[in-house]
Amino acid sequence: MGRTTRAVAAWAAAAMLTMALPAGSASAADLPPRIDLRLLLVDDGGPAVEAIRAELDAAGTPYTRLDLADAARPRVDEAFLSDTVDGRPRAKFQGVVLPNDNPFGTNSAEMTALAGYEKRFGIRQVDAYTYARPAVGLNTPDTGGYAGPLDGQTAQVTTAGATGPFGYLKKNVPFEDNDPAVKESYGYIAVPLAQQEKGASYTSLVDAPVPGGSGRGSLIGQYDHEGRSELVVTFVANRYQTQFRLVSRGIVEWLTRGVHLGAARNYFGVHVDDVFAADDRWDTKLKCTPGDVDCPGNPDPSAPSLRMTAADAQYAKQWSATHNLPIDFAYNGVGSEEYRASHGGAPDPLLQQFVADQKSFRWINHTYTHAFLGCEQDTTSVPWKCVTDATGKTRWVSRQTIGYQVDENLRWAARQGLTVDKDELVTGEHSGLKTTPQQPQDNPELAPVLAQTGVKWIASDTSREREQRPVGTALTVPRYPMNVYYNVGKATEQTDEYNWLYTKKADGGSGTCEKFPETTTCLSKPLDVKTGFQSYIAPLEARIALGHVLANDPRPHFMHQSNLSEERIGYTVLEKVLADYAGLYADNTPLVNLRQRDIGDELSRRAAWSAAVAAGKVTGYRVGNTVTVTTPAGLHTTATVPGGTTAQGGTAFGSAYAGARSGWSAPAADQTQLTLTLPAGTPVARVADGRATRIQAPAAALPVPPGVGHRVPFGAGHTERR
Numbered sequence: 001m002g003r004t005t006r007a008v009a010a011w012a013a014a015a016m017l018t019m020a021l022p023a024g025s026a027s028a029a030d031l032p033p034r035i036d037l038r039l040l041l042v043d044d045g046g047p048a049v050e051a052i053r054a055e056l057d058a059a060g061t062p063y064t065r066l067d068l069a070d071a072a073r074p075r076v077d078e079a080f081l082s083d084t085v086d087g088r089p090r091a092k093f094q095g096v097v098l099p100n101d102n103p104f105g106t107n108s109a110e111m112t113a114l115a116g117y118e119k120r121f122g123i124r125q126v127d128a129y130t131y132a133r134p135a136v137g138l139n140t141p142d143t144g145g146y147a148g149p150l151d152g153q154t155a156q157v158t159t160a161g162a163t164g165p166f167g168y169l170k171k172n173v174p175f176e177d178n179d180p181a182v183k184e185s186y187g188y189i190a191v192p193l194a195q196q197e198k199g200a201s202y203t204s205l206v207d208a209p210v211p212g213g214s215g216r217g218s219l220i221g222q223y224d225h226e227g228r229s230e231l232v233v234t235f236v237a238n239r240y241q242t243q244f245r246l247v248s249r250g251i252v253e254w255l256t257r258g259v260h261l262g263a264a265r266n267y268f269g270v271h272v273d274d275v276f277a278a279d280d281r282w283d284t285k286l287k288c289t290p291g292d293v294d295c296p297g298n299p300d301p302s303a304p305s306l307r308m309t310a311a312d313a314q315y316a317k318q319w320s321a322t323h324n325l326p327i328d329f330a331y332n333g334v335g336s337e338e339y340r341a342s343h344g345g346a347p348d349p350l351l352q353q354f355v356a357d358q359k360s361f362r363w364i365n366h367t368y369t370h371a372f373l374g375c376e377q378d379t380t381s382v383p384w385k386c387v388t389d390a391t392g393k394t395r396w397v398s399r400q401t402i403g404y405q406v407d408e409n410l411r412w413a414a415r416q417g418l419t420v421d422k423d424e425l426v427t428g429e430h431s432g433l434k435t436t437p438q439q440p441q442d443n444p445e446l447a448p449v450l451a452q453t454g455v456k457w458i459a460s461d462t463s464r465e466r467e468q469r470p471v472g473t474a475l476t477v478p479r480y481p482m483n484v485y486y487n488v489g490k491a492t493e494q495t496d497e498y499n500w501l502y503t504k505k506a507d508g509g510s511g512t513c514e515k516f517p518e519t520t521t522c523l524s525k526p527l528d529v530k531t532g533f534q535s536y537i538a539p540l541e542a543r544i545a546l547g548h549v550l551a552n553d554p555r556p557h558f559m560h561q562s563n564l565s566e567e568r569i570g571y572t573v574l575e576k577v578l579a580d581y582a583g584l585y586a587d588n589t590p591l592v593n594l595r596q597r598d599i600g601d602e603l604s605r606r607a608a609w610s611a612a613v614a615a616g617k618v619t620g621y622r623v624g625n626t627v628t629v630t631t632p633a634g635l636h637t638t639a640t641v642p643g644g645t646t647a648q649g650g651t652a653f654g655s656a657y658a659g660a661r662s663g664w665s666a667p668a669a670d671q672t673q674l675t676l677t678l679p680a681g682t683p684v685a686r687v688a689d690g691r692a693t694r695i696q697a698p699a700a701a702l703p704v705p706p707g708v709g710h711r712v713p714f715g716a717g718h719t720e721r722r
Helices: 003-015 047-059 109-121 242-256 310-323 334-342 349-356 399-416 446-453 491-502 532-549 569-584 596-614
Strands: 034-036 039-043 063-067 082-085 088-091 095-098 124-127 146-149 154-157 172-174 186-189 201-209 216-225 228-233 270-275 327-331 362-365 457-461 474-481 557-560 619-623 626-630 638-641 655-657 660-664 673-677
Touching: 039 047, 047 063, 047 095, 047 242, 082 109, 088 109, 095 242, 109 124, 109 228, 124 242, 172 242, 186 201, 186 216, 201 242, 216 242, 228 242, 242 532, 310 349, 310 569, 334 349, 334 399, 362 399, 399 446, 446 474, 457 596, 474 596, 491 532, 491 569, 532 569, 596 638, 626 638
Parallel strands: 034 088, 039 063, 039 095, 095 124, 124 228, 270 327, 270 557, 327 362, 457 474, 474 557
Antiparallel strands: 034 619, 082 088, 146 186, 154 172, 154 201, 201 216, 216 228, 619 626, 626 673, 638 660, 655 660
16 A cells, blocks of 8 residues: 555544534534644653654654643643634644653543643644553453563564555564663554454554463554544663664654654665875784874884775775765875876786776865864874963964865866865864864864855764764764774784773773763673674674664765775674665665765755754645645745645645655745645545543553663763763
8 A cells, every 4th residue: 555545544543533524614613624733742751752852852853742741731621622714723733742652641631631632633642652451452461461671672664564654674573682681662562452342443553472371461552442543662772772763764654644844754874085095004912003193103014005906996986876875075186196107107906996987986075185174283182272472362373284185186076086065174083163072163264264265064973972063064974983093904913902992901901981981882791803793793883873764864874985995894783784774774765975065055954944843944834635835935845745746836746755755945035934735635534523532540650770761882982872
């Protein structure tokens, strides 16, 4: 069943809730109601609601948060939920998120009002985490079910879930188990009641095998009863856990019937820095990198610096094509000139190969020599510090030097016949931008050069600053560093350096773990240098990267050219990300790979949209098959709608993704309104009598294990799940 068909069926179900009225002059009850495109999120402070809230924030979907702990909060009653606008009934919220099926308590007037509202307008409700019991269409766990930790379990999308809101998933929904010593998940695997109440039904959408039993039980299901529809979720998760990130899109699509403001994609971009340059190599005996300011030794002649070869370039082309993942290469032209100089002026085979294959990749200016472009550095001490003049003022790398680094790299590329767009830039070490603690502000000479040279998008490091910000007329594009080091080309070197950083001094490590226990998780013992990369480091780094992918996060990841040389260990991580993703998502939900400028534009549009939503400057509503969105002039609108939806002029809105259409509008400079027409034949909801709804008693307190209430680190060096 297609997405459009499912939307039609869903609205048909809503239409069945209406009451037939006598023919005659139109009254408010005769008119299709206005359904505002805003969600009501009732928050108990727990991780389940917070997880859904994070999904809405990332997508840009408007909601009103009601804090149950706030004594001064508005009370939920008929006036809070609905009114009349332009002579027609208005539902102020298109869906309701509750922490459980009844968070207001026994005999609550608020729950009564909410239930009546849902029945009256056909509004759906998500129970973010609730106890399995007959009140939600399920047997209690002690009747053929299970209650307890779900760590390491694998749930599956049912046939109904696949033809419904979870059609973007292949089948499996694995539950994380990052730390065997910590309970990271908890839930109730429950069997639907064999005999539902009259007129009620329960359809399991995601289920799992009952541990110790032979049957299966529901973890997510749709419970229809008394003119209302609830999505019953019987496990608890936080916003960072894979199991939630996999189902979060479907939860929102179910709740909104596939029509809502905001959009989500799964993004994966890879930048490779230092191309044409040679990176210094980690010394496994000195436990440092000769050439760095903190390494007193000299490079080992038997272990030369790391630089890709022409064969590595050929492999990169083949790999990129085979895996359908374009790579962005950030290049330093001086590296090729240094190669020629050290080879008697002979042509650089790496340059020749890349120029011949340049259309297979994307190219980013990484400055000519990879110079540090912030303050002038005093490297006589470790860590380095900024040089100051006699008055104590910081001495900055000059505007002339920065301009040369940017322009000369472009001129060099032009001389080689390498086509590069000048509006994208990655500075060496992201320098020029603030670098705490030594340099807490940008080099003031940087912004004027960016404007002069036409740079609009400058890369930054998410480990320093995650959010996009302006640098003069340019905007940053934050990038995730991958924990595959710039100074290694072999798995044994990577593992040796990893052990040095993340094992205790007593185990031969650096002592960083003991010195900064709040920021680093030590390895319990050193990894085997022969197997540690394949068995631990690569899977860990892939899991972290996949977490970003599943979080609707367009920020790219970056590694270095050294990682694509020698043993080409960088590909091991990338292939794990791609393979894991392919095993989870259906073909209608491919990875989205954007170049730097498009990532920057996406982040910029999101920021403008979110600011307008937060300021109350965005309104959206649906009447029948027409969606109307009003915004400040010229603001791009983001929405998710069924296939077949058209915008003004009859053009299709957005693009196909995950069984729906979503994206951004392209408004004229003075445009303040966007009108979308949903597919013909989509049933029109009408107001129904919502008075006869029985309210069940609330569930008892639900357990939340430590691994859900607090983040569980992925592994060494990662105390915070990014």
